[in-house]
Amino acid sequence: MKDTIIRKIIRRSAIVAVFGLGRIGLPIATTLTNVGFQVIGVDSNPEVLDAILKGKVHTSELYLNNMISRAIASRHLKVTSSGNVAVKESDIIIICVPTPVKENKTPDYSYIKDVCKTIALGLSKGKLIIVESTLPPKTTKNFVAPLLEEATRLKCGLDFWLAYCPERITPGNALEEFIKNDKIVGGYNTESAEVAAEFFRKFIKGNILLTDVATAEVAKLAENTFRDINIAFANQLALICEQAGVDVLETIKLANTHPRVNIHMPGPGVGGPCIPKDPYLLLHSFRSTDHDIIKTARQINDYMPKHIVKLILQGLKNTGKDVRSSRIAILGTAYKGNVDDPRLSPSKPIIHELIRLGAEAIVYDPQCNETFGAKRAYSLHEAIKGADCLLLITDHTAFKNLNLQEVKALMNGKPVIIDGKRIIDPQNAMSIGFAYYGVGFRLSSKRTLSQ
Numbered sequence: 001m002k003d004t005i006i007r008k009i010i011r012r013s014a015i016v017a018v019f020g021l022g023r024i025g026l027p028i029a030t031t032l033t034n035v036g037f038q039v040i041g042v043d044s045n046p047e048v049l050d051a052i053l054k055g056k057v058h059t060s061e062l063y064l065n066n067m068i069s070r071a072i073a074s075r076h077l078k079v080t081s082s083g084n085v086a087v088k089e090s091d092i093i094i095i096c097v098p099t100p101v102k103e104n105k106t107p108d109y110s111y112i113k114d115v116c117k118t119i120a121l122g123l124s125k126g127k128l129i130i131v132e133s134t135l136p137p138k139t140t141k142n143f144v145a146p147l148l149e150e151a152t153r154l155k156c157g158l159d160f161w162l163a164y165c166p167e168r169i170t171p172g173n174a175l176e177e178f179i180k181n182d183k184i185v186g187g188y189n190t191e192s193a194e195v196a197a198e199f200f201r202k203f204i205k206g207n208i209l210l211t212d213v214a215t216a217e218v219a220k221l222a223e224n225t226f227r228d229i230n231i232a233f234a235n236q237l238a239l240i241c242e243q244a245g246v247d248v249l250e251t252i253k254l255a256n257t258h259p260r261v262n263i264h265m266p267g268p269g270v271g272g273p274c275i276p277k278d279p280y281l282l283l284h285s286f287r288s289t290d291h292d293i294i295k296t297a298r299q300i301n302d303y304m305p306k307h308i309v310k311l312i313l314q315g316l317k318n319t320g321k322d323v324r325s326s327r328i329a330i331l332g333t334a335y336k337g338n339v340d341d342p343r344l345s346p347s348k349p350i351i352h353e354l355i356r357l358g359a360e361a362i363v364y365d366p367q368c369n370e371t372f373g374a375k376r377a378y379s380l381h382e383a384i385k386g387a388d389c390l391l392l393i394t395d396h397t398a399f400k401n402l403n404l405q406e407v408k409a410l411m412n413g414k415p416v417i418i419d420g421k422r423i424i425d426p427q428n429a430m431s432i433g434f435a436y437y438g439v440g441f442r443l444s445s446k447r448t449l450s451q
């Protein structure tokens with residue numbers, strides 16, 4: 001049985017079903033057609049399937065729509081909502097569905113549970129199931145495998161193979177990184193790891209790193225939790241630098257010249273579908289102690305939007321303006337630069353608080369349609385005209401070369417600029433006449449923030 005699937009993989013005659021055609025699953029499905037596999041994409045959302053069939057997917061992945069159209073036209077990619085049929089026709093099944101956390105920060109298993117139930121309807125001997133979705137530790141062994149076994153009476157690791165192989169591609173560069181990155185392959189058992197590794201060896205240019213499922217689950221969560229903690233340190237360092245009267249950018253630049261130091265960048269908060277929630281998945285089923293760096297890092301990063309509002313209020317106060325009669329232009333609602341995704345963006349709490357305080361909030365984001373309840377500007381000019389305060393939240397390339405002379409001329413009174421991503425030159429801004437505030441930029445003693 002194992003020789004059969006290995007032979008199909010080697011010949012690239014194995015048919016692959018990809019469940020979940022979102023920002024991870026769709027690039028994976030499309031790339032697999034590019035490297036010679038026949039792929040069936042499965043998604044429960046008819047709008048997603050329709051956009052794929054029309055080659056009009058809203059994405060920040062360059063060339064993805066062209067690749068999709070070619071794959072559909074050549075029939076290397078089919079898409080369907082009938083998951084059980086797709087499983088019956090496939091040899092390899094890849095799961096790329098979301099694993100969010102609920103309001104109470106516990107894992108939401110609904111997506112992974114639904115997809116496992118669907119897969120079980122079509123599962124038979126000799127298939128390989130690969131989970132790419134980020135999961136709490138021990139979920140593959142204690143939740144996914146039993147769901148598949150109970151419904152099919154098949155034995156995991158014997159009748160079918162199961163591996164946890166997390167994705168670490170960065171949105172906007174998914175197509176390149178899917179092939180280039182090293183790949184962790186966590187096998188339910190040794191044979192599962194071997195079969196999954198053989199599949200990835202056909203197209204992954206990075207290293208294939210074999211381990212067990214639980215270690216692979218924790219490794220993935222460790223990667224993203226490390227980033228969250230590192231960013232939290234950069235954010236706390238920024239707050240320290242503001243009060244110490246130094247610039248955090250220069251501080252980090254100097255500190256990172258140490259051969260083994262890599263401090264990340266401070267910002268207005270941590271957003272996106274992964275980094276803000278993965279630390280909670282890692283903590284799940286861990287009996288936290290009073291001294292928990294992971295939770296503290298989350299609190300620091302979740303505080304940063306509040307700090308941005310403090311900077312805004314300070315800037316308006318120091319220029320004789322009242323927030324209740326101020327127009328505030330917010331550049332960016334996407335959670336990070338050059339993506340179109342607003343999920344958990346720090347812009348959301350900032351905009352909601354500004355509206356609560358009575359400000360007129362207007363948003364411009366060339367890549368993201370979300371406004372979080374603020375007015376929407378359809379150009380930079382429209383957003384900035386008449387604004388009392390300009391707020392930079394997302395470091396889109398389009399915002400990195402603002403003509404500050406022109407911006408100042410459009411703004412009202414003594415203009416305030418709040419540089420959440422530190423993409424503006426403070427000296428240049430101040431020389432032109434802006435009241436400049438930046439995350440981690442020295443607050444002169446007379447400008448310390450009111451607590």
Ligand code: SAJ
Nearest residue numbers: 167168169170231264265266267270271272274275335336
């Ligand atoms: N951020 C900072 N400072 C930094 C880096 C990021 O404030 O130095 C902020 C960003 O503005 C954003 C948030 O953190 O709001 C998250 O950004 P990110 O680039 O770290 O991460 P994501 O959400 O794009 O994460 C993806 C992840 N991919 C998957 O889970 C499939 C993650 O595994 C990758 O590590 C990450 O991309 C990456 O390496 O870019």
